[in-house]
Amino acid sequence: AQSVTQPDIHITVSEGASLELRCNYSYGATPYLFWYVQSPGQGLQLLLKYFSGDTLVQGIKGFEAEFKRSQSSFNLRKPSVHWSDAAEYFCAVGGDFGNEKLTFGTGTRLTIIP
Amino acid sequence: DTGVSQDPRHKITKRGQNVTFRCDPISEHNRLYWYRQTLGQGPEFLTYFQNEAQLEKSRLLSDRFSAERPKGSFSTLEIQRTEQGDSAMYLCASSLVSPALNEQFFGPGTRLTVL
Numbered sequence: 001a002q003s004v005t006q007p008d009i010h011i012t013v014s015e016g017a018s019l020e021l022r023c024n025y026s027y028g029a030t031p032y033l034f035w036y037v038q039s040p041g042q043g044l045q046l047l048l049k050y051f052s053g054d055t056l057v058q059g060i061k062g063f064e065a066e067f068k069r070s071q072s073s074f075n076l077r078k079p080s081v082h083w084s085d086a087a088e089y090f091c092a093v094g095g096d097f098g099n100e101k102l103t104f105g106t107g108t109r110l111t112i113i114p
Numbered sequence: 115d116t117g118v119s120q121d122p123r124h125k126i127t128k129r130g131q132n133v134t135f136r137c138d139p140i141s142e143h144n145r146l147y148w149y150r151q152t153l154g155q156g157p158e159f160l161t162y163f164q165n166e167a168q169l170e171k172s173r174l175l176s177d178r179f180s181a182e183r184p185k186g187s188f189s190t191l192e193i194q195r196t197e198q199g200d201s202a203m204y205l206c207a208s209s210l211v212s213p214a215l216n217e218q219f220f221g222p223g224t225r226l227t228v229l
Contacts, residue, residue: 032215044205044220051215090156098216099145099209101170104156
């Protein structure tokens with residue numbers, strides 16, 4: 001069965017500091033991996049996605065993620081966070097080019113301090 | 115460009131009542147998904163459709179839950195005899211199936227509170 005683990009429930013970083021959110025997945029076949037962001041009262045917005053090719057994926061809002069097959073990880077990074085990045089971040093895994101059900105992690109809540 | 119819409123955005127009901135939610139996907143999208151999200155958790159898959167056909171249902175989906183997509187466009191999710199444990203955010207998403215890596219676009223959700 002597919003699963004996603006986000007070990008960090010809550011992370012606090014200072015504005016301008018770098019950020020890394022961890023994600024580990026379990027999937028029997030080739031994983032299709034996604035990072036979504038959810039702001040209060042908002043729907044889920046896709047930050048980036050990965051299937052194959054270059055293991056470093058660029059997304060929107062200055063985010064990137066690196067796929068490491070040997071570690072079953074897909075960590076999200078940003079070199080310098082902005083106050084507007086405060087939100088809940090979800091890692092997800094799915095199949096069939098992203099057209100099957102997605103399995104989400106429990107999320108990491110990001111707080112930004114001035 | 116119209117995204118995924120859901121109606122209502124909020125629903126408060128008493129235990130034992132039936133509720134129905136509607137989802138309008140992005141117009142050319144042929145797959146439609148329902149997820150449920152409780153506080154402090156990530157979304158959990160409930161069911162999905164390709165056009166009118168319901169292709170998969172989660173074991174989370176009890177007999178009190180039913181979903182339809184009668185004309186392959188909008189979808190409804192009905193919960194009969196609601197229980198307090200049904201209180202959650204119900205999310206709808208849609209995607210266009212193609213031989214490329216596809217994104218599921220999510221709606222804003224319907225927040226259900228069962229008193």
